[in-house]
Amino acid sequence: MTYLDYAATAPVRPEITRRLVELCEQPLGNPSSLHRAGRRARMVIEHARQRCAELLGAKVEEIVFCSGATEADNLALLGYTSHADCQHHRLIVSTIEHAAVFETAKRQEQLGRQVEWVGVDDQGRVRLEELEERLTDGPPALVSVMGVNNEVGVRQPVLEIGRMCREHGALYHTDAVQDPTVLIDLIAENLVDLACLSGHKLGGLPGGILYVRQGIPLNPMVVGGSQEDGRRAGTSEVLRAESLALSLACPRPDVVECRNILEEVLGEIPGAVLLGKQAKRADHISSWLFAGLSAEPVLVALDMKGICASSGSACSSHSVEPSRVVKEMGYPDDQASGLVRFSFGWKSGKTKTREAAETIKSVVLHLMNKEKRCR
Numbered sequence: 551m552t553y554l555d556y557a558a559t560a561p562v563r564p565e566i567t568r569r570l571v572e573l574c575e576q577p578l579g580n581p582s583s584l585h586r587a588g589r590r591a592r593m594v595i596e597h598a599r600q601r602c603a604e605l606l607g608a609k610v611e612e613i614v615f616c617s618g619a620t621e622a623d624n625l626a627l628l629g630y631t632s633h634a635d636c637q638h639h640r641l642i643v644s645t646i647e648h649a650a651v652f653e654t655a656k657r658q659e660q661l662g663r664q665v666e667w668v669g670v671d672d673q674g675r676v677r678l679e680e681l682e683e684r685l686t687d688g689p690p691a692l693v694s695v696m697g698v699n700n701e702v703g704v705r706q707p708v709l710e711i712g713r714m715c716r717e718h719g720a721l722y723h724t725d726a727v728q729d730p731t732v733l734i735d736l737i738a739e740n741l742v743d744l745a746c747l748s749g750h751k752l753g754g755l756p757g758g759i760l761y762v763r764q765g766i767p768l769n770p771m772v773v774g775g776s777q778e779d780g781r782r783a784g785t786s787e788v789l790r791a792e793s794l795a796l797s798l799a800c801p802r803p804d805v806v807e808c809r810n811i812l813e814e815v816l817g818e819i820p821g822a823v824l825l826g827k828q829a830k831r832a833d834h835i836s837s838w839l840f841a842g843l844s845a846e847p848v849l850v851a852l853d854m855k856g857i858c859a860s861s862g863s864a865c866s867s868h869s870v871e872p873s874r875v876v877k878e879m880g881y882p883d884d885q886a887s888g889l890v891r892f893s894f895g896w897k898s899g900k901t902k903t904r905e906a907a908e909t910i911k912s913v914v915l916h917l918m919n920k921e922k923r924c925r
């Protein structure tokens with residue numbers, strides 16, 4: 551099998567599995583319990599929080615552990631805007647956000663909140679002039695623009711956006727799931743207020759971190775006990791916290807050569823379009839449209855050859871709906887349903903990637919010829 555779907559979920563790293571198994575071999579109590587097993591669990595969580603804070607350049611109190619980045623994104627937007635001390639009631643959101651942000655903002659809009667949308671150009675880059683215009687006019691806003699788009703891998707100019715937000719008195723939330731270094735850079739420059747990360751994209755278990763800059767008020771969305779400093783109720787998850795700290799500490803894999811090999815081979819397919827080719831892109835994502843083909847038959851044929859790829863967002867991979875992101879980049883519906891995403895990570899290697907790229911090319915050419923004969 552050649553796994554090319556790291557942007558959806560990375561395989562768990564063996565050193566993380568080993569450490570988590572080791573932790574389970576001794577009794578772990580409820581971290582809120584006073585006895586030794588509870589104290590042990592609490593110590594693991596708080597040590598993990600400390601390591602996450604150090605790795606991100608944040609303060610310990612700024613780290614909230616969640617079930618995943620979806621919950622963290624929801625908590626960022628809803629937890630802040632629902633708080634009595636919220637000063638930024640207007641949302642400005644890019645149209646290419648992951649569903650965790652996009653659907654949250656849409657729901658808020660339906661409930662009557664002022665939500666403004668900022669579009670992208672044909673390369674998937676957020677229109678900064680449009681964002682600045684919106685920031686200049688109107689009440690204080692909470693801006694949400696992601697670091698790296700999960701469907702096409704295009705990087706957004708987060709430092710510039712953070713500066714723009716500071717200049718205009720706006721708050722900045724960023725979804726840094728596809729590249730945690732985005733968040734490290736923003737924290738170092740004090741240009742971000744809320745942000746999220748996801749463990750299963752980094753070789754750990756599912757689990758999320760919400761970064762909340764000190765002083766930003768937040769209502770819990772999961773209500774109950776006072777865990778996570780009153781910002782997220784529910785028994786704290788020891789293994790999740792440890793896994794997040796371990797996965798964040800792993801070196802980011804250098805996969806640019808794998809991506810280049812794939813792009814060199816797939817670039818030989820007539821009519822193939824590499825999405826966001828002229829933009830700055832993350833090294834681990836390569837997304838394509840293959841002339842006349844929708845994604846599903848390509849993915850099924852690749853799976854039969856042992857290659858795991860995806861149609862962009864894993865959350866909508868069971869539907870035949872065209873990609874919202876590709877449509878926002880100006881492609882019509884029939885082309886937007888053709889998005890095929892390949893993504894790389896810690897186990898990717900050059901030899902296997904070259905072999906897979908040749909297989910992908912022959913599968914696509916075969917399907918294209920079949921399609922032509924049927925017309």
Ligand code: PLP
Binds near residue numbers: 617650698699750865
């Ligand atoms: N944000 C982005 C950019 C993502 O790629 C994903 C997962 O695909 C999420 C949020 C949701 O993360 P999780 O699976 O941890 O809820």
